[in-house]
Amino acid sequence: MNMPSATQAAAAIIRPHEQAARLLVTARRKGVLVERLPVKLRPANLNDGFAIQQAVSRHLGRRILAWKCALPQPDKVIAAPIYDADIHRGDTCYVSGPARASVRAEPELACLLDHDLPPRREAYSEAEVLGALGDTHLALELLGSRYSHPETLTFPELLADGLFSAGLVIGPRVKSIQGATPVDLPVEFDVSLTSVGGEAVTFAGRHPDRGVLAPIVWLANFLRVRGLGLHAGQAVITGSYAGVLALPVGRELRIGFGNLGTLPITFLSC
Numbered sequence: 072m073n074m075p076s077a078t079q080a081a082a083a084i085i086r087p088h089e090q091a092a093r094l095l096v097t098a099r100r101k102g103v104l105v106e107r108l109p110v111k112l113r114p115a116n117l118n119d120g121f122a123i124q125q126a127v128s129r130h131l132g133r134r135i136l137a138w139k140c141a142l143p144q145p146d147k148v149i150a151a152p153i154y155d156a157d158i159h160r161g162d163t164c165y166v167s168g169p170a171r172a173s174v175r176a177e178p179e180l181a182c183l184l185d186h187d188l189p190p191r192r193e194a195y196s197e198a199e200v201l202g203a204l205g206d207t208h209l210a211l212e213l214l215g216s217r218y219s220h221p222e223t224l225t226f227p228e229l230l231a232d233g234l235f236s237a238g239l240v241i242g243p244r245v246k247s248i249q250g251a252t253p254v255d256l257p258v259e260f261d262v263s264l265t266s267v268g269g270e271a272v273t274f275a276g277r278h279p280d281r282g283v284l285a286p287i288v289w290l291a292n293f294l295r296v297r298g299l300g301l302h303a304g305q306a307v308i309t310g311s312y313a314g315v316l317a318l319p320v321g322r323e324l325r326i327g328f329g330n331l332g333t334l335p336i337t338f339l340s341c
Contacts, residue, residue, distance in 0.1 A: 087111060087112050088114075088119065088122045088123045088126050089126050089130075090112050091108050091112040091113070091114070091123045091126070091231060092123050092126030092127045092129070092130050092231075093130055094108060094112070095108075095123070095127050095217050095231065095232055096127055096130045096131050098217040099127075099131065099217060100131075102167060102168050104216075104217060104218060104219040105217060105218060105219065106218070106219050106220065107218065107220075107224065107228070108228065108231070113225075113227075113228060114225075114227035114228060114230070114231050115227065116227055117146070117147075117148050117226070117227055117230060119227055119231075120148075120226070120227030120228065120229075120230030120231045121148065121150070121230060121231075121297075123230075123231035124151060124152070124230060124231050124232070124233060125299075127231070127232075127233070128152055128154075131154065133154035133155050133156055134154065134155040135152040135153070135154060135155075135305065136153065136154065136155045136158050136304070136305055136306065137152070137153035137158060137181070137239050137305055137306040137307065137308065138150065138151065138152055138153065138290060138301070138305065138306075138307050138308075139151050139153060139212060139234065139236055139307075139308050139309075140286050140287070140289065140290040140293075140307060140308075140309055141279060141280055141286050141309060141310045142280045142285060142286050142289055143289065146226065147226055148230065148293070149234060150234075150290055150293055150294075151230070151233040151234040151236045152233065152236070153212075153233075153236050153238065153239045153306075157213070157236075157237065157238035157239065158238065158239050158241065158306075159213075159238060159239065159240045159241070160240075160241050160242075162335045162336060162337060163336070163337050163339060164213075164238075164240055164336060164337070164338050164339070165338075165339050165340070165341040166213075166320065166338055166339070166340055166341065167340075167341050170340050171320055171340065172319065172320060173317040173318055173319050173320060174213060174317075174318045174320060174338045175213070175214040175215070175315050175316070175317060175318075176211040176212060176213050176214060176240075176315070176316055176318050177211065177212045177214065177310075177311030177312075177313070177314070177315055177316065178209075178210075178211060178262050178276070178311060178312050178313050178316065178326055178328065178334075179210045179211065179212050179308040179309070179310065179311055179312065180207050180208070180209065180210060180245065180256060180283055180308070180309070180312075180328075180331075181207065181208045181209075181210035181239065181241055181306040181307065181308050182204050182205075182207050182253050182283055182287060182306065182307050182308075182309075183204070183205045183206050183207070183208065183304070183305070183306050184203055184204060184205065184301055184302065184303050184304065184305050184306075184307070185203060185204065185205035185303055186202070186203040186303055187203070187300060187301065187302050187303050188200065188203050188291045188294075188295070188300055188301040188302075189295075189300040189302075190294070190295045190296075190297075190298045190299060190300045191295060194292050194295070195288060195291045195292055195295065196288075197284060197285075197288050200284065200287055200288045200291050201252060201253065201254060201284060203301070204252070204253050204287070206244050206245070207244070207245040207247070207253055207256060207283075208241050208242055208243065208244050208245060208306070209242035209243055209244075209245060209326070209328050209331065209332055209333075209334040210239060210240060210241050210242060210306070210308055210334075211239070211240040211242070211318075211326065211334065211336065212236070212238075212239055212308055212311070213236075213237045213238035213239065213240065214235045214236075214237055214315065215235060215236075215237030215238075216229075216232060216235055216237075217232050218232060221235070239306065239308065240334070240336060241306060242326075242332075242334035242335075242336070243332050243333070243334060244332075245328075245331045245332060246330065246331055246332045247331070253283050253284055253287075254282065254283075254284045256282070256283060256331075257329065257330075257331070258277065258278045258281050258282055259275070259276060259277045259278070260276050260312070260328060260329025260330065260331065261273050261274065261275060261276055261327070261329050262274045262275075262276040262312055262313040262326070262327065262328060262329070263325075263326070263327035264316060264318070264324065264325075264326060264327075265324065265325045265327070266319065266322045266323065266324050266325075267322065267323040271327075274313040274314075274316075275313075276312035276313045276328075276329065277312060278309070278310060278312060279310040279311070280309065280310055283307075283309045286307075286309040286310065287307050287309060290307060312328075318336075318338060319338075320338045320339065320340055321337070321338070321339060321340075322337065323335070323337050324336050324337065324338075
């Protein structure tokens with residue numbers, strides 16, 4: 072009996088990840104939802120989930136212009152790319168797909184990189200990561216899924232699909248004292264939502280990991296050991312300050328981030 076070569080054995084392991092990725096890429100491109108990946112293609116663990124996620128990036132062929140991350144939790148790794156076509160700047164954001172009354176979004180702070188943090192053998196220190204960061208901007212992470220019932224799925228399956236990442240609105244630069252760095256950003260501030268002619272709704276905002284720097288350091292090293300890296304011009308978001316907000320479509324909105332500034336936005340269907 073002929074034994075499979077090492078190359079053939081490796082291909083047999085990789086192939087289900089590639090097949091799963093193609094299904095998720097098709098769902099993204101066509102704007103359709105899949106109920107679940109076939110049993111044989113489902114990720115069994117976090118490594119499988121991240122491998123499928125990376126295969127999605129390869130097959131999608133889009134530039135990664137942002138990452139979402141958070142400090143890891145037991146049985147959870149929070150890291151996912153956001154692609155160039157899903158990055159929005161300016162006061163208007165067009166949302167595709169079926170007409171909807173609202174958009175699910177999370178108020179976050181986006182730290183932009185001024186310098187690359189490429190893969191290497193040595194771990195990145197806090198000082199090195201801090202030195203690579205530039206401006207911080209007010210932001211909204213847009214949420215969505217390629218699954219029809221994501222609430223019923225395992226975490227590796229959600230990781231494979233990018234952990235609900237559907238886009239990112241990058242707003243104005245954070246108002247800060249000259250010389251302040253991302254490590255000086257407040258952990259807590261009020262998040263307010265105001266629509267033209269309406270009353271403001273205020274939420275007590277709090278960073279889930281008590282600051283933006285530690286999750287970015289973790290992400291840089293998580294990617295580093297996998298032969299990946301962060302690059303100048305990319306943005307990194309590290310968690311919502313006020314959970315998930317349902318933001319109405321077709322109305323001028325102003326999202327306040329305490330004393331850090333205000334993000335004006337109008338969502339329109341296309």
